[in-house]
Amino acid sequence: MPALPGIYQFKDKTDKIIYIGKAKDLKKRVKSYFQKKSYRSPKDQSLINRIFDFEWIICEDEADAFITEATLIKKFKPKYNVRLKDDKSFPYLKITNEQFPQIDITRTIKNDKSRYFGPYTDVKSMRRLLDVLYRAFPIRNCYIELEDGTIIKKGLGIQTITESDYQGMIDDMILFLKGETKALEKKLTKQMQFFSSELMYEDSARVRDQIKAITSFKRGQRKLEADFTNRDVIGVESKDNHHVVVILRIREGRILSREKISVDTNDTIAEIFRSVIINFYMNAAYIPNNIYLSELPTEAEELQEWLSDKNSRKVVFNIPKRGVKLKELKLANRNAKLLLNEWMLNLAKRKDYIPKLLTELQDILRLSKPPRLIEAFDISHLGGTDTVASMVVFKDGKPYKKGYRKYNINVDQIDDFESMREVVFRRYKRQLDEENPLPDLILIDGGKGQLSSAKESLDKLKLKLPIVSIAKRLEELFIPGESESLRVAKNSPALNILKQLRDEAHRFAITFQREKRTKNIARSKFEDIPGVGKKIVEKIYKRFQNTNDMKDLSDKALAYKLGVSQKIAKMIKKLLT
Secondary structure, eight states, X not given: OOSSSEEEEEEOTTSOXXXXXXXXXXXXXXXXXXXXXXXXXXXXXXXHHHOOEEEEEEOSSHHHHHHHHHHHHHHHOOTTSOOBTTGGGOOEEEEOOSSSOOEEEESOOOSSSOEEEOOOSOHHHHHHHHHHHHHHSOOOOOOOOOOTTOOOOTTSOSOOOOHHHHHHHHHHXXXXXXXXXXXXXXXXXXXXXXXXXXXXHHHHHHHHHHHHHHHHHHHTSOBOSSOOOOEEEEEEXXXXXXXXXXXXXXXXXXXXXXXXXXXXXXXXXXXXXHHHHHHHHXXXXXXXXXXXXXXXXXXXXXXXXXXXXXXXXXXXXXOOOSHHHHHHHHHHHHHHHHHHXXXXXXXXXXXXXXXXXXXXHHHHHTOSSOOOEEEEEEEEEETTEEEEEEEEEEETTEEOGGGOEEEEOOOSSOOHHHHHHHHHHHHHXXXXXXXXXXXXEEEEESSHHHHHHHHHHHHHTTOOOOEEXXXXXXXXXXXXXXXXXXXXXXXXXXXXXXXXXXXXXXXXXXXXXXXXXXXXXXXXXXXXXXXXXXXHHHHHHHHOSSHHHHHTSOHHHHHHHXXXXXXXXXXXXXXXX
């Protein structure tokens, strides 16, 4: 293992990633997990007990490692990492990179030289901000190709504006988004006075309206004490393993925005702060010089260095002890407490909520309780090859994609019954071994034969779980021990939810089956290269999510990562292109 900065991934015996971390020195960091220590936290000990294998990725530097770590955590959601509940779709305001830029909302950050502002966790507030921007700055919001040097100004009739004047307006808008409204108002006031002195009354009126829009926006912001230093204040409130982090963006003595991030974890506050800071500031266009919080995050010095590099000026973490800054921290904590109480209340409501269709399903299938957790199975193969199985999960009548599973089936020939027998046994043998929750109902895609096969596996495991099958042709329901199908109205909501489950399991199985077939075809292509065998092909699919990741590497870097010669690496890249 190299003594270089990078990312390490710990895996369990099923090859599932359970933890992702970053390190200045990969060799030292990974080694530290397996050294004897007098004390380890229960979480760390549990992690170490489950480590079966690990992989690593070399990064250019520590800053690159921070970003790669956050990206991979978001993608794979490892069990032992801090997982932010709100980070899947942070929205940003994007100023496009074109002759006459536009501003729009996006949830995808691209390396396209556009400017991104955010993130904004409160979408309603962000949209209100966008409305203010359109009122204050008459920028275009169309996708029509414009003639060089001219544009039709929104809201001002058919007029023209030079590219340089338009860019000046974009620069003003950037000042506004950074919260530097005082400097912007001063600049616009000078412009208005100039236009007025030159008898350019229309231009003067336009600038006057811009100032009005900005002033109106400022009035809506909460004013704090007269400290005009730009800063972010991060508060947190916790209950059990539920945490809410609030970030107050304070610009020129006013609260510009209040962002909220929810976290479910048993990690320390310092670890939560670290994860929140990385994710929140990863794509931020503007980071203030000062960030205030109740305690320093884990790896505080490294984080400060990373933020300073991004910001091109020093960023410092501060723990306020008195005065205005302490009041602001208490305000952030108070906001976090209110939002946490709201979250916990909604959580309790969702927990107690049972859709009517589940109660109906309970009656039809004669169950002891409403089936709030349902697991559905399907088998798929193509021409008798690449047989796979899928399992999808519905919680309270809605898909729970985190619980979805794919299975490669070991049956040598086409045998749906044996395939179903295998997948059901594997699923619930593991659930029993790991002491995981069992479903309230099992749904099998198929008729009485598939149902009997699944029931045999449950009997073998000595499990008495409610189980039902749904046959495609007539949408009939079968339960064990009864030769006739259940009589259910075709428009029954209960039947519809089972059909949705069946269709979702089928879709998931088909998708996996096609992926597997495509991968097998690609694997055979790689193996046609002299010197490339199955082990190298396996490395390719383990270390790279797609072929573009390989194409972007140099021959030397690809050779190093795969453990092959540069000649072979060059042939692999040639095949890809």
